[in-house]
Amino acid sequence: MSGDFANLLADLKEDEVIKLTKQRLDSGEDPMKILEDSRKGMELVGKRFADGEYFLPELVFSGELLKQVTEIVKPHITETTSDAKRRGKVVLGTVAGDIHDIGLNIVDFMLDVNGFQVYNLGVDVPAARFVAKVKETGAPIVGLSGFLTPAFDAMKETVEALDKAGLRGKVKIMIGGGQMDDEVRKYARADAYGKDAMAAVTLAKKWTGAS
Amino acid sequence: MAKTGVTAAKKWSEMTWQERREERFKRWLYPRDVKFVSPAAEKSYKERVTRFIKAIKLEEPDRVPCILPAGSFPAYHAGTTLRHVMYDYDALRDAWKKFLNEFDGDTYSSPGVVPSARVSEIIDSKTTRWPGHGLTESARFQQFVEGEYMKADEYDRLIDDPSDYCLRCYIPRSLGALEPFAKLMPFSHLLGMPTRLLGACTLPEVQEAFLALVAAGRELAKYQEVIRQCGREGQAAGFPLFHGGMSQAPFDTFADTLRGTRGIVLDMYRQPEKLFQAMERVTPLNISLGVDAANLTGGPIVFIPLHKGDDTFMSDKQFDTFYWPTLRKLVLGLVEEGCVPLLFAEGRYNRRLKQITDLPRGSVLWHFDQTDMAEAKTALGGNVCISGNVPTSLLITGTAAEVKEYCRRLIEVCAPGGGFILTGGASIDSGKAENLHAMMEAAREYGRYK
Structure with a gap:
């Protein structure tokens, strides 16, 4: 049954997923198992x-399904269990002056389903917020997203701010999105450019020693 | 009567699309109301337009034409900022004039790419953010705010009466000062009793909305006068206007501007039929949008920025189902009226190359950003004109020598046989002046056809 659930979610069968979620709860099943199956489904996606x-x-649509399932299941969860083992922490955000988030959210999604703890700071994030979040979480990886050409300088400034805060040696920085490429990576003095979300996952795995 | 304003021997309705296009090309070549500053400027103007016409028609011009991807670069080149020129029209004009005097690309770069922040403030635009207004003052791009300006259950209302939908639903949500327009009655209620229009106008908030509209209109007129004056001067100096009009892929009308990414995805799964119906409904409207603008400006090129159909946004099947059919109709509709659709494929269109070949030979112009140009030449060369794609990263962070070398290789791959225009992948905001000069040098040195 659990395999079915994960597959239905991965196949984006909205009605069936919702129906089955309710059925499983009605039959008294542990809600945590439903969430676990959802996670498997998202991994498949x-x-x-x-x-x-x-x-x-x-x-996007699988994310919507997951949201619905979580909302249905949530009231039935009594104990809060600690988060599953995570591969590593990643601080993520679109740099200052840029409000684009589609690519950012794809990378967030892919890192998350691959087991990373993602701190998504959203869009138009000033360098100081990246610095503060890295200090707070101790995340060893920072992902800078940007869509437009002004992001070239904003990325450079963010890397410099991390450097000034004495964190440069402690973090690996990847960049990506829109007009970014390896030229920009050199200009911003980041560690790597990823051309898509899969590249971000590969880099994060490499940097955390996971494979 | 010829719609282009050029007196033609044959009736517009009896012409083929090629004949209609020739009429538009003539009007582009011989612009009304332009007094060239010198015979040399007039000669350069005609040479430049001819270069583009030949490239579009897949003939070999004297050399590869080049469009400098200026964007908001002229503001920073003049030592000012985007924020400043969005508020100060004199500074805007001066900056773009300086650019015009110093750079000799094959087109006129219009300050019209920079909208007036004063107008946006008066009308309280909810759909854009600009430096100092939702973005830091030093921001160098105005940006679109994606949102659900149209709700999931409003397709029928839009399909039934798009004008009414715009007036009483879309405008009130996207322009804050006009929010009270939601209280207007449907205009169809005026049939037989036109004074019914006044009903809602008794409301103080509706009166305020109209006052805001008047104020915005007055401000826009000041701004437009500057833009027009610049345009006249640019053309008089010999630089042709390139974008004659603009339109939008029907999918992007919904995905970009009305429903947003999340909204459109939900519709693709939950109510695809409604989405198809609505896209069909707006397709002829988007055709008129482009044709009307081309008629007004005299420029045949209709710019269509493509967004949510690129390699990463959807699968081949989704592109074939949701994106291409109505975009293709839009393109064919524009072509039929003698316009030249300029399809700007931002991002990557590598997988799309095999899916976009079913257009009449020589009818459109593709502008590629990060698409592999050698593959584009193989897939489309000899069939339609292609342009691109000096990376913005190279133009902003690279050296003049690197830019020139990139252009040399690009020309080597794309220019043979004609049908190529050299330009940037996308536009730049800052960067080095010498890198733009290097592009022109490359076009002159390496782009000659013998």
């Missing part, structure tokens, strides 16, 4: 995205 079978619409 991530895998299909990485394989080029799924694209942005599937990611």
Whole structure:
């Protein structure tokens, strides 16, 4: 049954997923098991995205399904269990002066389903907020997203701010999105440029020693 | 009567699309109301337009034409900022004039790419943010705020009467000062009794909205006068206007501007039929949008920025189902009226190359950003004109020598046989002047056809 649930979610069968969620709760099943199956389903979505079978619409819609399932299940959860083992922490955000978030959220999604703890700071994030979040979380990885050309300088300034705060040696920095490429990576003095969300996952795994 | 304003021997309705296009090309070549500053400027103007016409028609011009991807670069080149020129029209004009005097690309770069922040403030635009207004003062781009300006259950209302939908639903949500327009009655209620229009106008908030509209209109007129004056001067100096009009892929009308990314995805899964119906409904409207603008400006090129159909946004199947059919109709509709659709494929269109080949030979112009240009030439060369794609990163962070070398290789791959225009992948905001000069040098040195 649990395999069915994960597959239904990954196949984006909205009605069936919702129906089955309710059925499982009604039959007294542990709500945590439903969430665990949802996680497996989302992993499948991530895998299909990485394989080029799924694209942005599937990611967004699966996210919507997960949200619905979580909302139905939440009231039935009595104990809070600690988060599952996570591979590592990543601080993520779109740099100052840029409010684009589609690519940012794809990277967030893919890192999350691949087991990373993601701190998504959203859009138009000043350098100081990246610095503060890295200090607070001790995250060893920072992902800078940007869509437009002014992001070139904003990325450079963010890297410099991390440097000034004495954190440069402690974090690996990746950049990506829109007009970014390896030229920008050199200009901003980041550690790597990722051309898509799969590249972000590969880099994060490499940097955390996971594979 | 010829819609282009050029007196033609044959009736517009009896012409083929190629004949209509020739009429538009003529009007582009011989612009009304332009007094060239010198015979040399007039000669340069005609040479430049001819270069583009030949490239579009897949013939070999004297050399590869080049469009400098100026964007908001002229503001920073003049030592000012985007924020400043969005508020100060004199500074805007001066900056773009300086650019015009110093750079000799094949087109006129209009300050019209910079909207008036004063107008946006008066009308309380909810759909854009600009430096100092939702973005830091030093921001160098005004940006669109994606949102659900149209709700999921409003397709029928839009399909039934798009004008009414715009007036009483879309405008009140996207322009804050006009929010009270939601209280207007449907205009169809005026049939037989036109004074019914006044009903809602008794409301103080509706009166305020109209006053705001008047104030915004007056401010816009001041701004437009500056833009027009610049345009006249630019053309008089020999630089042709390139974008004659603008339109939008029907999918992007909904995905970009009305429903947003999340909204459109939900619709693709939950109510695809409504989405198809609505896209079909707006397709002829988007055709008129482009044709009307081309008629007004005299420029045949209709700019269509493409967003949510690129390689990462959807699968091949989704592109074939949701994106291409109505975009293709839009393109064919524009072509039929003698316009030249300029399809700007921002991002990557590598996988799309095989899916966009079913257009009449020589009818459109593709502008590629990060698409592999060698593959684009193989897939489309000899069939339609392609342009691109000097990376913005190279233009902003690279050296003049690197830019020139990139252009040399690009020309080598794309220019043979004609049908190529050299330009940036996208536009730049800052960067080095010498890098733009290097692009022109490359076009002159390496782009000659023998």
